[in-house]
Amino acid sequence: MTPTFGVVGLGRMAQALLFPLLEAGLVQREGVRAVVASEASATCLAQTHGLAVATDAAAAWSAPVVLLAVKPQQLEAVAPAAAAGSGGLLISVLAGVTLARLQRLFPGWQCVRAVPNTPALVRAGLTGLAFGVDVPPDQRSWVQQLFAQVGEVHELPEAQLDAFLALTSSGPAFVAVVAEALADGAVAAGLPRLLAQRLAHRTLAGSAALLEERDLHPGQLKDMVSSPAGTTIAGLRQLEKAGLRSALIEAVLAAAQRSRELA
Numbered sequence: 228m229t230p231t232f233g234v235v236g237l238g239r240m241a242q243a244l245l246f247p248l249l250e251a252g253l254v255q256r257e258g259v260r261a262v263v264a265s266e267a268s269a270t271c272l273a274q275t276h277g278l279a280v281a282t283d284a285a286a287a288w289s290a291p292v293v294l295l296a297v298k299p300q301q302l303e304a305v306a307p308a309a310a311a312g313s314g315g316l317l318i319s320v321l322a323g324v325t326l327a328r329l330q331r332l333f334p335g336w337q338c339v340r341a342v343p344n345t346p347a348l349v350r351a352g353l354t355g356l357a358f359g360v361d362v363p364p365d366q367r368s369w370v371q372q373l374f375a376q377v378g379e380v381h382e383l384p385e386a387q388l389d390a391f392l393a394l395t396s397s398g399p400a401f402v403a404v405v406a407e408a409l410a411d412g413a414v415a416a417g418l419p420r421l422l423a424q425r426l427a428h429r430t431l432a433g434s435a436a437l438l439e440e441r442d443l444h445p446g447q448l449k450d451m452v453s454s455p456a457g458t459t460i461a462g463l464r465q466l467e468k469a470g471l472r473s474a475l476i477e478a479v480l481a482a483a484q485r486s487r488e489l490a
């Protein structure tokens with residue numbers, strides 16, 4: 228019989244994780260027991276992806292492994308239904324929600340706090356993991372393998388997960404704003420929009436690949452590109468004047484603080 232895999236909340240994050248896992252065969256399509264809030268979402272997801280998606284929570288909690296991916300504000304509403312199951316492994320991706328709170332709300336479940344990001348959808352994800360003390364070693368390595376399918380996995384002390392989330396999970400939005408603004412600049416300078424967007428994305432991806440593959444400090448790459456009295460230093464001067472570094476630092480700090488508040 229196909230092992231079942233429960234999913235409580237099949238929104239953007241759960242889909243970004245589940246679809247690559249289905250493609251890789253780590254989770255069997257016919258074993259998925261997903262639960263969402265609205266009939267409209269359930270019907271749409273079931274028809275589009277050929278999955279069992281219900282609005283009756285009991286469907287998911289009978290599985291031995293459950294991925295919990297509702298909004299933190301929806302946690303209290305979904306928790307009581309877990310009592311219908313007989314316990315197992317609970318993998319929560321809820322921002323800020325601590326292992327201690329999960330263990331209180333889900334007695335009988337061994338809890339894992341995972342901090343994934345949406346690039347998982349294209350297997351370029353990052354996941355931070357912290358395990359409840361009662362999760363046995365074989366389950367820990369299974370969870371690590373699961374998330375390794377969609378990118379890089381880092382096991383961290385739980386206290387570091389809010390900072391991890393601020394950089395890696397909220398970070399795609401920060402980077403998207405940078406990409407959009409760079410493209411806007413190129414349009415202002417005369418390039419067509421679609422070309423500007425493509426070039427902005429490739430510039431970000433190429434720069435990241437160069438930093439990683441050559442193990443460069445970001446300052447080295449900045450200096451490599453900046454000729455004396457050249458174009459780059461003229462642009463960098465504007466970035467410093469506008470406080471880009473400070474804005475990014477404060478964005479990451481604000482996201483980490485918000486994650487702690489959501490606990």
Ligand SMILES: NC(=O)C1=CN([C@@H]2O[C@H](COP(=O)(O)OP(=O)(O)OC[C@H]3O[C@@H](n4cnc5c(N)ncnc54)[C@H](OP(=O)(O)O)[C@@H]3O)[C@@H](O)[C@H]2O)C=CC1
Binds near residue numbers: 237297305
């Ligand atoms: N998006 C991201 O980049 C990241 C998100 N996270 C975390 O992932 C979690 C989900 O976020 P995200 O995917 O963006 O949110 P979405 O709003 O896209 O998805 C939420 C899902 O929960 C379902 N839901 C709501 N209430 C209930 C309920 N009572 N019972 C069952 N299902 C319910 C919704 O169903 P319906 O569609 O019917 O409303 C929907 O499928 C959050 O806790 C967030 O902190 C973590 C890292 C990154």
Ligand SMILES: O=C(O)[C@@H]1CCC=N1
Binds near residue numbers: 392396
């Ligand atoms: O914005 C949020 O709350 C979620 C968690 C991290 C990314 N998105």
